[in-house]
Amino acid sequence: MSSALKDTAVLDTANRTNNLSLTSLGWGHFFQQQLILEEFTQLTPFRVTEVHRNRIVLQTVMEAPDGEMQLQEQNLSTLFWKDRPTQERPTVGDWLLLDADQQPIRLLNRFSLIQRLAAGIETNQQLIAANIDTLLIVTSCNQDFNLSRIERYLSLAAESRIQPVVVLTKSDLCESPERYIDQIRSLDNLLPVESVNATDPNSVKQLQPWCKSGQTLVLTGSSGVGKSTLVNSLSGQHEQDTQDIRENDAKGRHTTTGRSLHLISGGGLLLDTPGMRELKLFDSEFGIRKTFSEIETLAEQCRFADCLHLDEPDCAVTTAINDGRLEARRLESYHKLMSEQERSQQSVAAKREKDRALGRFYKSAKSSIKQHKGR
């Protein structure tokens, strides 16, 4: 009964002093059903919480000799995946099955994935985070507030199939946060918006509906909006647990700090990964179309199927702007994101072509060297 799964199976009946379980790390039916019996009995699921250049950090929950459930950390070299395509390499939030020798056996299927195209050397795809339930889009009630930026994050959430929640911080410094809330709701009236004082854990409790046990959250937003403050307030009560990662050293207990894994008091898990914080460009045509669905619907009535809604005759989109049914800012934002999206696609295509041309050059150089030697 050494695997974490077995330990979890007895969790509910065990007389524990803490509430830690694999579920606290986001484990659930979606992953469990991917395991065959042999894997269930012999392997241990670990969640990837950090990805560095040469190593990844993983966590699982195991029973300590004193019967208490504890987080256990493992580091693995990224060399294991060096020849694998990007999609098959582990990213933050992934679940990996490890054998008794702590060797990675299999990466489990993901239910959501945040990725971006990047003009790298070998690959154009970069994985940012996987198996995320909720994206907290953090913005503050001040000069940082920018609807188009929120639309950009909404497109990312739609593209990645993640529930977005807008968190409006610094409500305590603002006379009428309602003004901002109304503007956000105008984007999508089903979009959850919560205004909070991020420095106050009581105020942050409003986010509990998205922080239930087993739920995984990531946050994004510009610098200074209060992301770190929010992380601290959300995880405040459990910060000790987060840091209380015991490794099997001589004393049995050892603490580690400054991690990206944060257990939230409501039971959820927050992965504060630098990849999310640095996220700027992304490719999400599907997500943009979904976020601006009212423009897509209007466009179906434009006279020309390829109408750009600039100054074409019988354009249903510009007509809606003229009648006040659609905000001109919305169309501008849509155009901006779409052209950004196209530009990045083009630069990736150009990069691929350049790589191909370089490949042809090396190939012909190699064969001419051969011919030269052959003389």
Ligand SMILES: Nc1nc2c(ncn2[C@@H]2O[C@H](COP(=O)(O)OP(=O)(O)OP(=O)(O)O)[C@@H](O)[C@H]2O)c(=O)[nH]1
């Ligand atoms: N009064 C008040 N201050 C806040 C609130 N949220 C954040 N702050 C303050 O704003 C400043 C910036 O907050 P951070 O949490 O560091 O912002 P961040 O988004 O993590 O910034 P980066 O690390 O640069 O990405 C800090 O001084 C916080 O104390 C809030 O809701 N109310």
Ligand SMILES: [Zn+2]
């Ligand atoms: Zn049009």
